[in-house]
């Protein structure tokens with residue numbers, strides 16, 4: 001008799017057979033793909049299994065896999081890498097497969113995945129699969145769930161992707177050092193049912209922060225709060241890819257945060273709703289419209305919207321010191337201070353010194369000699385002049401008629417005639433103001449008061 005209990009029992013037995021078979025199959029390690037380029041690579045369409053609309057990773061790529069029986073096999077190599085943050089600055093980081101962050105791992109709900117992790121770092125490591133619901137022995141916390149992976153060794157993780165959504169991976173082994181060195185990546189699990197919340201363009205990136213002193217190459221890994229490079233996929237503006245979108249597309253942007261602070265991520269020109277976190281899909285009844293969503297530390301937010309407003313739209317972290325590159329934080333606020341007097345006083349003490357910022361801005365215009373391998377604090381330029389940004393800033397470019405998989409930078413937006421804010425030259429009429437000198441006060445003030453009194457007396 002096939003009772004429910006018997007049926008479940010045999011299903012469990014089958015699962016453990018599969019696991020044993022899996023272990024035998026793990027004997028051969030697939031080739032580890034690497035990537036040299038720092039620009040967004042084209043989406044990787046599936047060639048087997050259920051169809052899905054693949055993601056693109058800002059300044060990144062998707063890790064190729066191979067099928068081995070019914071297992072999807074990936075190979076991550078933890079290793080030292082060189083990462084260009086933007087033209088003019090390269091950092092010496094740790095990452096995976098030639099890049100920091102590591103490649104995006106893309107799978108489908110229900111996939112059985114086998115991920116080989118080879119450690120080419122000078123110290124031990126592990127990989128934790130943040131948000132993926134899996135057996136404890138696969139969770140990757142060194143010492144707690146598994147032995148640390150020694151340098152030169154390869155470990156295998158095997159689990160089933162039981163839930164679709166957006167997740168991350170990072171070491172759980174000398175974690176502060178290894179994450180401060182840039183070891184992290186994103187994981188996207190597509191729903192098995194392609195009709196579940198489909199989008200036309202699906203962008204993904206992870207946020208990381210570094211303290212790299214001007215003129216140096218290596219992050220200071222013991223820093224806890226005072227970071228100076230605020231990066232999306234270990235890139236800073238103007239090194240971050242734009243997000244090209246076809247007018248009318250349904251768009252999803254998935255953002256992970258492995259910095260040590262929160263980031264209010266803001267998109268201009270549209271409202272959106274958070275559709276997914278690292279905990280799963282947000283029911284439509286629980287969504288509300290936003291233009292900024294705060295992404296806490298160790299969290300993911302994916303938001304969806306319809307790109308119905310053509311143009312070039314700023315897309316950035318709303319903490320203004322996160323849209324800057326390495327800077328001196330000890331600059332005094334000199335707004336309103338006379339430059340001439342100050343220059344005289346400073347000149348006596350330090351003849352080569354330069355006085356800056358007395359009008360409150362134009363830091364983007366400043367020309368100061370920078371140390372090697374150091375980016376200007378505020379930089380980038382648009383069709384109307386300097387953009388004066390850095391760090392976590394890029395542009396979403398919404399255009400008519402882009403081809404489906406076309407993610408090339410479409411260039412600056414061609415504004416329709418008469419739609420750009422403009423300067424007026426007409427004389428300004430004097431604004432009515434309350435009198436404030438003695439003469440005018442005498443003439444203007446008492447009369448209405450007297451009139452009021454008279455009026456009251458007359459009543």
Ligand SMILES: [Cu+2]
Pocket residue numbers: 230262263264317318319322392
């Ligand atoms: Cu921020």
